[in-house]
Amino acid sequence: MPDILVTPLGAGQDVGRSCILLQMGGKNIMLDCGMHMGYSDERKFPDFSYIGEGDLTDFLDCVIVTHFHLDHCGALPYFTEMVGYSGPIYMTHPTKAICPHLLEDMRKLSVDRKGDVNMFTSQMIKDCMKKVTAVNLHQVVQVDPELQIKPYYAGHVLGAAMYLIQVGPLSVVYTGDYNMTPDRHLGAAWIDKCHPDLLITESTYATTIRDSxxxxxxxxxxxxxxxxxxxxxxxxxxxxxxxxxxxxxxxxxxxxxxxxxxxxxxxxxxxxxxxxxxxxxxxxxxxxxxxxxxxxxxxxxxxxxxxxxxxxxxxxxxxxxxxxxxxxxxxxxxxxxxxxxxxxxxxxxxxxxxxxxxxxxxxxxxxxxxxxxxxxxxxxxxxxMSFSAHADAKGIMQLIRYCEPKNVMLVHGENEKMDFLRNKIIQEFGIECVKPGNGEMARIQVEVPLEVDISKRLLKRTQAMGELEEGKGTKRSFLLHGALLLTDNKLRVIEADRVYEEVGIPKHEVRSTANVRLSDPRPLANTRESLHQLVQSRVKGERQVVMTDGTISVDSVLVQVDGDEDEKTVLVSWGYQDEALGTYLLREIELMGK
Amino acid sequence: MKLYCLSQDPNKSCLVLKYRGTTLMLDCGLDICTILNYLPIPLIPSSRLASLPTWKPKDQVIPQLDGVVRECCNRFFIDGEPEFGTPQDGIIDVSDIDAVLISNYLSMLALPFVTESPGFRGAVYATEPTLQMGRYLCSQYITEVCLLAEIHSCLFSPSCYIPMTRLFMEEIQEYLEGSSKHNDKDGSWKDFVHLLPLPFNQMGFQVHSWKKLYSRGVLNASLAKIQIAGFSQSLDVFGALKVSPVSSGFCLGSCNWLITCSHEKVVYVSGSSTLTTHPRSIDQASLKNADVLILTGLTQTPASNPDAMLGDFCMTVALTVKNGGSVLVPCYPSGVTYDLFECLSSHLETSSLSHIPMYFISPVADSSLAYSNIFAEWLSQSKQSRVYLPEEPFPHAHLVKTGRLKPFRSVEDETLNADFRQPCIMFCGHPSLRFGAAVHFTMLWGSNPANTIVFTEPDFNYLEALAPFQPLALKCVHCPIDTCLSFSQANKLVRDLRPGNLIVPAQYLQPPLLHPQTDFVINAPSSGSVVGFRPLEVVKVQVGKGKDGWEAGELDPRLAKDLKMCQVKPGVQVATITALLDVKDNRYSIRALPQKLGEDQTSSLEAGMNNKPKFYPWGPLDITSLVQKLTQEGIVNAKVEETASGYIVLLQNEDTVIQIEEKRTHIFCEDDARSDLRAKLNRIIMSSLNKF
The missing domain is CATH 3.40.50.10890 (Rossmann fold)
Structure with missing residues (x-):
């Protein structure tokens, strides 16, 4: 079972310094790269040494920044220019436009007033922003052949976005900061029913239900x-x-x-x-x-x-x-x-x-x-004034209802308040909810279906056989019989009898034939007709019963009758694949004879 | 798949694609050229137009044709409210349409005629059988609600279309509403169109698809149905298909559409440009390796190079104003017009003519200029990067601020009267010269040979546009700027994209009538064949492997774990599978048979007759192993005889013969009460064979 691993480097049971390391399907993604405004020592930046030593480009597949607030993007120039990272970075257009100004303001403030030494320069901000790729809302960005991301509107501030991150069948939604009620200049966050395996949501106002x-x-x-x-x-x-x-x-x-x-x-x-x-x-x-x-x-x-x-x-x-x-x-x-x-x-x-x-x-x-x-x-x-546009508890619950995740993770909030919300989520939705602290790795186990290609002919044949009563709602169910083929790490389902040709192995036919004596005084033709009707009445669905030259056949099953008015012999013959039908018909014909 | 063509003009395309049980309308273009058959509608009643002689049928009195047609310089025009060519109805039941995909705002002007026709809304209910939807929903009520929700998710287009379409349509609506009261006809003349003079008597039934423009209310209702999509956003059509827009580089937000399912890819390319102008550049990589490429909307002026035309345009304008004349540029309120502002203003600057005023008159002038500056996401890289400074992406914002370019709502604007001076450069609508300020200025400046009218929009034949104004003294210059793909660009694109099949309007397969000796044709791709379609016709094309292809599905990992995979060759594993196939919204998933179902099948003999084999045998049978196993199982006096093709095993006590050849084994039982023996023999034989 594949796992999704999430380690907050910041914003774990805490507000400020949002930075979350997401590992899934062999990809490593950094969600936000914020700084902590309350500190001026090394605690202001996330502890990137957790990811690895030296240049981190080889360790990370991409960095996603959700909005321009410094607790979400403040450490970015430090990370790219001083720690070392030259891989892709994604932001929306307004975030890309506005965040360098806020970074510069903050830089000046901490260098001029606080005498901060371990701080990036103006040039570093510029160099850092050159590495940023701007994305549009709802645009699906293919980071590499396996990894894709898609931003959704988050409200909160101009250009704020939530991101859906997908690697193969695994998916995670990271909200950044969001707002579920439209305000004077921004709309409300929105996401479709994308059923992510994990929703990582902020929980700043985990316990607040604000008045209107x-x-x-x-x-x-x-x-x-x-x-x-x-x-x-x-x-x-x-x-x-x-x-x-x-x-x-x-x-x-x-x-x-x-x-x-x-x-x-x-x-x-x-x-x-x-x-x-x-x-x-x-x-x-x-x-x-x-x-x-x-x-x-x-x-x-x-x-x-x-x-x-x-x-x-x-x-x-x-x-x-x-x-x-x-x-x-x-x-x-x-x-x-x-x-x-x-x-x-x-x-x-x-x-x-x-x-x-x-x-x-x-x-x-x-x-x-x-x-x-x-x-x-x-x-x-x-x-x-709780004017900061974060979702309140009601809003967070609403977002969960919108996207229907299989697991929830709370970040960007205070520990005790998270407990309250966590219980509420588990109670209301019956899904797992975790809240790892900084540096603490959460392992989310996900059951993913295997991707398989099914032959169109088999699908057609299967559906023509008629429905089983298993289906619910708009779902319909059928009995599928075929062969599962595993080649080059790819799974395919085909008709069983096509395997020989497809794979290049010789078929071996196994056939059984039995003679049944029948005492039926009617003319041969009448007996034959009775047998035909018997077979016809027992065979359902797509199976075609044909009669040529006195032989009744259905799929690999043959029934022949010979003899005169006194005694007749019925020959029943079938291939291994029709064993069930063959033995069944044989039994019926034997009963006819008695 | 089947492709229906509902429009006459490949640049105002309207196609319908039936594919995988869904019906997609590709674009919904409005044929505006029909209005050239009408007399212009002046802002103030024109005595000249009113005094044009009316045409009467010879020797007949047909009241319906009274005063319908007027003559000007040997050409005939209908005197009435102009009508537009709409997509042909009657070929497709609008109620069948599952989704409408729009490529650009020029290709959606007929949308209200489709979405607001009574069938469209109620009709999607009728697609139930096709889509097998709602069949299992418990109540009709829910069905209707669900389907209603579906309709609203059915129209996809980039966000900037809505304001842009508004610009285009509202402009025409304003013109028609704002123009002086005109002679209205009830349309009964159409029944006698065969009696009218050329060109009308040649048009036949076509005139019946001409319709008056919809009202503002209808337009709003239609636009309200549009769902917004971003570039590369993947949208689901009933689980059967995914559709996704990718940039086409032609105008703001213009796109091509990828229509895909798990193993097939159809690409619809319309109105694309590989030139660098203001819109975001074309995304070619996404269009590659399609099974089918539908290509339409190529340049309407294949003989003109848009760059050269832009140069000519600037030169002509500069020359005219230098000599004291004024220039009239009939144009659309957006699109290439933005590039004209940009190039012309810098050309005038270098020619020391920056004191010449540039006016832009359109009911939507302000909106157009304002909107163009807020769609940074849809602009070319260089325009986009200006927003980060932050500066307006288009120079016309600066031109307006500094008073170089002056936008006005209409000619009647008082501030225009106060400001107006000549010589000047006048950008105004409509490029057909049938309504708007362009009609006014053509009449006003027409008699002065110092003035010039420059046609840049490729949508209209400029001679036809000018016909009802003849005779004219002003200079007429034709500089069509069509940034759509030229034939050579399109052929190169096809070569790069390597589609399996190429579908194009049939007229692209031979040189155009106006240029018979040219290579303005689309060639068949080396990777596949080319099919042409004609207006009001259907073409049928196979996509990918067709019925021999594959569908993507999901396999329950718990079921997969229980399957015994047999290695039949190095790197090839096979397992026989009998399972449940779930089908929902055209998605397939395979899971284990429920316990209950399995029991049913084995418990009763009748239910069991459809039992499936657990294994399939392959390869030769090992005779030594077989004999050994027979003995072990207590079948002792087996006699083995070698034959030409294999062996015969005689079980004398049992009255049974087993015939063994390289590729088959046959069990003959004479006695009829040996079912237990047969089962035993079967088991023994199977265990002596390779199987999966």
Missing amino acids: KRCRERDLLKKLHDSIERGGKVLIPVFALGRAQELCILLETYWERMNLQVPIYFAVGLTEKANNYYKMFITWTNEKIRKTFVKRNMFDFKHIHAFDKSYIDNPGPMVVFATPGMLHGGLALQIFRKWAPDENNMVIMPGYCVQGTVGYKILNGAKKVEIDGTVVDVKLTVQY
Whole structure:
């Protein structure tokens, strides 16, 4: 029985540093190549030495990156340029376009601010991206003759994809991060009933069943509005692309409707470029935006202006979007440091924060945080909005229902929460569900049918014999008899009597003949007719009973009658292959004679 | 397989393929050339057109023909709402169609005529017998729901077709709606078409397949049925076939179709280009080694080289504007038009003519320009890489931003009036010169010999297009740019692809009428034969090995484990197999006979009469081994006699003779109550033979 082996190098019972090694059918595939934002030591990258030493091109058949978030692609330049890998890498077009910008931002941040030394260079990012092959949704990419991959829409962020990976009869779906409810700018993830042997799904929100999207939005807007009414300043740490654009659309429409004058600033280096990407990859956004983009591009914002650092100390209320999203450095952290001690102010954390970041600390109620060696009082309101577009427990269950996997594996989530979801999956679907930790290999046993070629003539003959009552629903069943041939590692099923010719071995015919004495006073012709009727009534299906020159024959069976009115002799003869029919007829004829 | 041809024009193809119990419609082209038989529809009523003399039949009074035909410079035109040539109905029952495969947006304009005809929807129910579907479903209700779901998965086309088709059809709809009220006819003139002057009296029944364009509602309903497919995506048609689109390099999202099952491959190539323009390049590797290659949609202007024509086009335009004239370019709203913008703008720049305004007038101008910039995935490598910068893939985005190219919805646009200055270059629809702004400008500029009209679209005969406007003074230049495969490119493609059989429109097998002395023909491939098909005809072609071929199936590994494979030769293993064959959705799988069934077969004699042998013998029988075994089994007085061809074994006590030859063994029993002995002898003989 072939096995599918999966080893998380990151994201095993953990969020961040997604990197999963998949081994099946003799192929090795790396799923995502992310970094951990919470660390600046060697723990930030996955432990690639697990795969092998030196250049890893020989060890891996391909690398698939699901979307542009750094916890999914952040280690890619390190992996290709510093560890050494020059094999194929696959991403969707928007991911390929956007991820180098995020890599560069992150690189600058960690080298300039943290003094990180073991970090790739700008040139390495460029060299790395040259190795990437861009793929389209639903396009089946043949990586090599045995291995193929196919991306599906995942929502989550622009260009995010889930991948179906197939090696021969084995198949695995890896979701990356996904979102099962459409939001303001993206559609919902979708996959067909592909029945993978294994579904590897993220489980960030394994225990959350979120309230409706509309309520969450109303909630956010109300809190935001209250804060600026009080004259407070609102900081929204975001990543340049993704949530930022959705929040901008949300605020833009709200400001317009409420006729608000309080300034909204967007302090994201990539602003125009980012929006340009959204304009050109509009086919990846949701239906509504796609329909209206000719008249009005949703990503041209009227109320949102560029931010300047000097505005930090401006009096009066304002709303500022700033990077990065987890408050682990950059301008967002600078602003936070200034605004944190004022209780009128507010910080809205619109996404998940990994352990070790300032975002994580304040979300967990820290009243004092250390930033660059100084302790800062956190007096402002900290508001968490589960705005990050991950599937919640309901969504994960729905995806399982969509694709009907035979096994499920949970990654990219917290251990205890996974337990809850795991039990739920086992209970509801009755399928195996595992959640290996980092460096822990999970072995999924799969029963795969053997591929076999069946001769068309045999199929026709088999189906002509009529159906058995075994079938259910639209399935029909037949009794198949033939020979299974194994040559050159290929299995074929043919008619048994064709084997001799096909393989080149001499046939040996075995025939039995018996004489039965029959006392039947009728004329010979009448006896013959009775025998004919007897044979005819016992033979079913496609078997043709023919009578020539007084001989009754069906397949290899012959029945001849001879003699006069006093005594007749019936000769019954059959080949070995018709032993059952021959002996049966012989018995019947013997009974006739008695 | 059988191939039906429902269209007259191989460039507006509509074929139907019946293969493996399924019916696939390959493209659904609309013959637009029919509109050249009509008078143009001007934006504002034209006194000139209205004063053209009407034609009347001689010596007869037929009210249905009153005012139907008008004459201009010895040519005749129908005065009424233009009609389009649709795929011939009556040959194929639309209800039989399981799937429609579309190659490009130019080949799907007749789709609403098919999908919205009453048979299409309800009709798929009628395919039940063919597809053997629903027969075993428990209720009719479920059957209907399932089949309804099937219909919706039946139309496959790349995602960019829908907006692109919209562009094309909505443009025509806008023209027809927006044009001045025209003289409408009820179509009863068609019954008297034989009485009309040339060319109408030659058209016969063809005119009955001309139909008025569908409404917007019908178009939307039709487009809503389309399911989106990506390049190389494999789509399943009832388990019998897999169909997959691969890039054809002709226009945005254009594709060829692979139609495959486990051991056979049919390839449908239509509207392909091996030139490098803006679309993604053709994927040739996937088309290789097909059993059957259907090739259609070659260039409509075999005598013109598109590159040279593009050069001529730029020169002509530059020369005209340099001399103070304006240029009219009747064009489609997308496709080669994008390449014209790109080449012409850079040519004008180098000729220091960049101050000459370029206008683009179409009801869908904005949409066309906007959409072209968001389909990066469907563009050539060089255009695609611009998106990563991120910059618009087409230069026309920049041209619009800097005011070099000015798009307008219509001539009536007020901003156009304010901006308009001459000399200028005017791109506008429709290239047939029957409706749209092109009609307006042909009439407006026609009397000035300084102006030029340049025809680039190959779909229409330019002289016919101009006929109702004659006499004209402006210069007419014909620079047809058809990027479809030329005959030599197509022959090279066929050589590279090595198909088993080649099927082409019969007209490709001899030089075209206009070029009788040329080599504009398709040659038979060295790898197989070529078959030609004619409009409204059927051709039958065998695919692969036909009935001697193979089907792919699955074998339950548990059953495989229980089978005893016998090595009959080095590297060849055989086992006799008696098992259950499951057939579902045209997929085959083999599993072990259920215990119950096996018992039934052996328990009753009658059920057992269909029992299958467990082994098959082969090779010569070893006589020494046989005699030895007979003794062991208690059959003692066997007498062996050697004969010319083998041996005879006499079992005197048993009244039985066994005749043994190299290739056969025959057991004769005289006594009629020896079934146990026969079984024993059989067993002994089989054990002395090789078997599998």
